[in-house]
Amino acid sequence: MMNQKLIERAARDLLTSKKTIAFTGAGISVESGIPDFRSAGGLWEKFDPEEYAHIHAFYANPEKVWLMLKDMFTLVMTAKPNPAHLGLAELERMGLLSTIITQNVDGLHQAAGSKNVIEFHGSHRTLSCLKCGTTTDGTLLQIEDLPARCPHCSSLLKPDVVFFGEPIPPGAQATSFRESRSCQLVLVVGTSAVVYPAASIPIMAKEAGATVIEINMEPTPLTGHVSDYLISGSAGKIIPAIVEEVKRQR
Ligand code: NAD
Ligand code: ZN
Numbered sequence: 001m002m003n004q005k006l007i008e009r010a011a012r013d014l015l016t017s018k019k020t021i022a023f024t025g026a027g028i029s030v031e032s033g034i035p036d037f038r039s040a041g042g043l044w045e046k047f048d049p050e051e052y053a054h055i056h057a058f059y060a061n062p063e064k065v066w067l068m069l070k071d072m073f074t075l076v077m078t079a080k081p082n083p084a085h086l087g088l089a090e091l092e093r094m095g096l097l098s099t100i101i102t103q104n105v106d107g108l109h110q111a112a113g114s115k116n117v118i119e120f121h122g123s124h125r126t127l128s129c130l131k132c133g134t135t136t137d138g139t140l141l142q143i144e145d146l147p148a149r150c151p152h153c154s155s156l157l158k159p160d161v162v163f164f165g166e167p168i169p170p171g172a173q174a175t176s177f178r179e180s181r182s183c184q185l186v187l188v189v190g191t192s193a194v195v196y197p198a199a200s201i202p203i204m205a206k207e208a209g210a211t212v213i214e215i216n217m218e219p220t221p222l223t224g225h226v227s228d229y230l231i232s233g234s235a236g237k238i239i240p241a242i243v244e245e246v247k248r249q250r
Pocket of ligand 2: 129130131132133134150151152153154155
């Protein structure tokens with residue numbers, strides 16, 4: 001395999017690190033059928049995220065934003081974890097991965113069996129009413145009944161995902177920053193690393209002395225600056241290959 005040397009190096013780094021975290025983005029879920037912001041032919045060609053995923057857009061025209069949310073909801077509710085999610089869950093069970101910090105809102109890390117997951121940008125699995133604060137379990141909603149309305153005041157509900165222009169959930173941010181400053185190794189998987197403050201996680205880790213491994217289809221602003229090395233290709237192939245190599249080496 002093309003990346004074999006780097007996969008062996010990643011396995012060695014995992015086996016020698018006392019604390020490893022993963023920082024994941026939309027790219028890890030592409031092989032589960034959820035498009036990222038970049039890939040061609042996806043949801044985001046139809047809906048410009050700058051326009052649809054901004055909290056001002058939701059306040060100004062929730063019906064319009066729900067056209068996009070309905071598509072996203074359908075994808076998220078039907079997607080299944082892929083070998084990349086499953087591989088990270090296996091690393092956790094082996095005692096080699098302490099935390100996943102994800103920018104994704106699809107719940108696929110938990111579905112894969114990962115226990116310690118921080119959802120930096122919230123989740124699609126619950127929805128809240130911006131008028132009265134009622135929270136609803138999204139997994140109970142029927143896709144045909146969307147957009148969802150508040151059972152108390154019948155306003156349109158908003159999924160508990162962090163829109164552009166909204167703050168990061170304070171607990172998620174504080175814990176993530178603590179994790180990134182205290183780890184020895186970060187696996188950065190499937191993120192373009194341009195959305196802040198999320199993208200500061202691998203940078204903080206690096207500044208605190210951690211090794212940073214990037215697994216991505218293409219280079220990012222971290223490549224060659226923050227990341228020690230890039231293993232380029234599909235996360236669904238690379239992560240299981242690393243897990244196999246870890247088992248072989250230990
Ligand atoms: P992004 O779309 O900006 O970048 C995705 C990165 O993953 C790109 O660098 C791409 O080359 C890479 N990639 C694509 N397919 C890959 C694969 N199979 N294996 C490895 N790498 C692959 O995503 P981002 O950095 O996460 O930023 C987008 C924002 O949008 C995030 O805040 C996220 O919350 C949100 N978002 C979430 C989902 C989801 O929950 N699944 C989907 C789309 C967007
Ligand atoms: Zn309400």
